[in-house]
Amino acid sequence: MCEVEGDYNGLECNQKIPVPTLNRKCMKCKEGAAVLIIRVNDAFCRSFSIYTDCSSVLLAVSGGAASCSMLSQVQEGLSREAPKKLRFMPGIIYIDDGGACGRSAEERQRSNALLKSIFTETGFPYFIVSLEQVFSLPTSVLVPGTSDPDPSNLSYKQAVDQYVKEKQTLTEENVASAVAQLSIGDSVYSHKHKLALERLFSSLKTLTAKEDMLQTLRQHLILHIARENGYSKVMMGDSCSRLAVRLLSNIALGRGAALASDTGFSDPRYGDVVIVRPMRDYSSKEIAFYSRMFNVPSVFISGLDTKTHDKASIQRLTESFVTNLQSDFPSTVSTIYRTSEKLHTVMPPQSQSAEPASKCLLCLCTLDTKEDKASAFHATLVSEQLSQIKLQDLSLDAPGQSAEQCCTEGQGCGPGGCCSSNKLSSHQDLKTLLCYSCRLTIKDMVATNSLPPYIITEAEKRQKRWEMLLHNLNK
Amino acid sequence: MAAPLGLHLEFGGGAELLFDGVKNHHVTLPGQSDPWDMKQLLAWIRGNMLKERPELFMQGDTVRPGILVLINDADWELMGELEYQLQDQDNVVFISTLHGG
Numbered sequence: 001m002c003e004v005e006g007d008y009n010g011l012e013c014n015q016k017i018p019v020p021t022l023n024r025k026c027m028k029c030k031e032g033a034a035v036l037i038i039r040v041n042d043a044f045c046r047s048f049s050i051y052t053d054c055s056s057v058l059l060a061v062s063g064g065a066a067s068c069s070m071l072s073q074v075q076e077g078l079s080r081e082a083p084k085k086l087r088f089m090p091g092i093i094y095i096d097d098g099g100a101c102g103r104s105a106e107e108r109q110r111s112n113a114l115l116k117s118i119f120t121e122t123g124f125p126y127f128i129v130s131l132e133q134v135f136s137l138p139t140s141v142l143v144p145g146t147s148d149p150d151p152s153n154l155s156y157k158q159a160v161d162q163y164v165k166e167k168q169t170l171t172e173e174n175v176a177s178a179v180a181q182l183s184i185g186d187s188v189y190s191h192k193h194k195l196a197l198e199r200l201f202s203s204l205k206t207l208t209a210k211e212d213m214l215q216t217l218r219q220h221l222i223l224h225i226a227r228e229n230g231y232s233k234v235m236m237g238d239s240c241s242r243l244a245v246r247l248l249s250n251i252a253l254g255r256g257a258a259l260a261s262d263t264g265f266s267d268p269r270y271g272d273v274v275i276v277r278p279m280r281d282y283s284s285k286e287i288a289f290y291s292r293m294f295n296v297p298s299v300f301i302s303g304l305d306t307k308t309h310d311k312a313s314i315q316r317l318t319e320s321f322v323t324n325l326q327s328d329f330p331s332t333v334s335t336i337y338r339t340s341e342k343l344h345t346v347m348p349p350q351s352q353s354a355e356p357a358s359k360c361l362l363c364l365c366t367l368d369t370k371e372d373k374a375s376a377f378h379a380t381l382v383s384e385q386l387s388q389i390k391l392q393d394l395s396l397d398a399p400g401q402s403a404e405q406c407c408t409e410g411q412g413c414g415p416g417g418c419c420s421s422n423k424l425s426s427h428q429d430l431k432t433l434l435c436y437s438c439r440l441t442i443k444d445m446v447a448t449n450s451l452p453p454y455i456i457t458e459a460e461k462r463q464k465r466w467e468m469l470l471h472n473l474n475k
Numbered sequence: 476m477a478a479p480l481g482l483h484l485e486f487g488g489g490a491e492l493l494f495d496g497v498k499n500h501h502v503t504l505p506g507q508s509d510p511w512d513m514k515q516l517l518a519w520i521r522g523n524m525l526k527e528r529p530e531l532f533m534q535g536d537t538v539r540p541g542i543l544v545l546i547n548d549a550d551w552e553l554m555g556e557l558e559y560q561l562q563d564q565d566n567v568v569f570i571s572t573l574h575g576g
Contacts, residue, residue: 006514064488065488065572131511241572284541284572284573285543285572288488288570288572289543289550292545292548292570293485293548294567300487300488300489300491300492302489302492306489306492307492307528307531311529319573321542323540324540326540327540327541330567
């Protein structure tokens with residue numbers, strides 16, 4: 001009856017204590033637990049056999065069961081005596097998005113303190129970063145870096161030796177100094193940034209857009225911290241179920257072009273920092289059982305869509321759809337997952353070195369908005385134009401800036417051209433720099449000037465560059 | 476009349492939000508002639524413990540999909556789901572898998 005997972009065939013089930021099973025067909029004996037550990041760790045090790053260089057890895061932990069299980073797996077893998085020891089130096093990052101979700105300062109402090117105690121237990125360096133810090137990011141975050149085959153980097157053997165030595169000499173004072181090196185701890189943020197973040201999220205009208213923006217900003221922050229601290233890989237704790245939901249909701253959001261990188265094992269779009277998802281083989285049920293059986297400490301932190309009803313956002317609706325379907329048809333999630341594994345983006349060979357202008361400003365995926373006359377995208381643009389003919393007067397009412405009126409002809413006057421230096425991009429200008437789904441998110445935004453400064457500055461830079469290009473072509 | 480039934484209930488993964496944030500509950504179910512089963516327990520929880528938004532915890536007679544139920548650390552699907560008859564000092568855990576990660 002053990003038909004789902006081949007590993008469990010042939011086990012004798014003669015124990016008195018029934019142990020929770022992940023395969024609903026048969027009862028597992030105590031040995032079942034040991035097999036689980038091996039299977040889970042082996043799968044984990046297998047995913048990392050690709051990474052033979054001893055690079056630094058940042059673990060993105062949200063406090064939930066999946067990312068905390070990932071953290072405990074990494075700890076387990078690093079401390080094992082077995083020959084298949086994992087060899088990399090991990091750091092931990094947690095993004096405190098309470099400001100966007102409307103949590104009070106006390107609640108945030110409480111959950112930060114709980115997480116801090118979990119992180120200090122592990123002994124790894126950790127970063128607790130508040131989302132408000134997105135307002136002090138540099139524009140380099142929006143530019144994909146190049147992966148760095150630098151010969152001056154340590155060779156593998158040297159790096160391993162160094163790591164083993166570091167592990168052995170980790171004493172009290174080393175730990176203290178390591179902790180002291182944390183550049184960002186305790187989630188500090190200024191009141192000004194807190195207000196700016198609130199303004200940004202209140203200018204987004206729909207929950208769908210808010211969740212999308214939150215995800216984007218979180219990615220940017222993690223990317224920045226990873227780059228600043230020399231981490232070349234970031235591990236996310238997305239489970240199989242979570243990724244299945246994300247696959248379908250991304251299609252609904254118009255992110256079909258970036259599906260392979262959004263839901264695949266590795267996401268190379270940022271160039272120098274690779275996002276990997278080692279937990280993508282495990283369903284949320286498996287992770288919940290694992291956390292329970294091995295007492296993995298986790299902290300539940302409410303998010304944007306906590307306690308919302310089923311139809312509050314596209315992401316929420318998809319989650320409820322997939323979960324409900326899964327309860328009646330248990331192969332739903334695995335089917336979606338298998339399909340996602342088969343997805344590959346057709347990329348022209350030189351796309352990695354393509355200039356940043358051909359990447360979306362917000363999500364850094366390749367722009368999918370080339371206007372072929374016969375494309376579906378062109379059709380949506382035409383319908384949009386037709387439906388806006390009547391609303392033309394309203395569209396001139398760009399939020400807050402009366403100075404923008406003089407630039408509607410656009411001819412020799414880009415953003416920041418003849419107008420005041422505080423000129424901020426209107427919807428129209430930003431749209432050309434964004435992929436289809438980011439355009440939809442921005443469309444839901446009432447005031448695009450509430451975007452963080454690094455996005456606005458980079459947008460203006462790209463606009464100017466594009467106009468210069470156009471000007472040169474017209475000569 | 477059967478004796479009252481003492482149970483230990485736990486809520487995790489976010490489900491505790493619907494129960495005032497309290498994760499562990501010791502409850503005593505009143506004695507009745509027929510043994511208590513999970514279906515009746517769920518109805519009892521809905522009537523006596525759920526402070527808000529019952530639709531986030533239950534769907535009809537059973538728990539909402541995405542909420543795992545463990546009875547004495549075993550998957551309730553092995554125990555018969557709603558038909559399982561509760562015994563004194565059983566430990567029932569509800570873990571929501573819809574959040575976090």
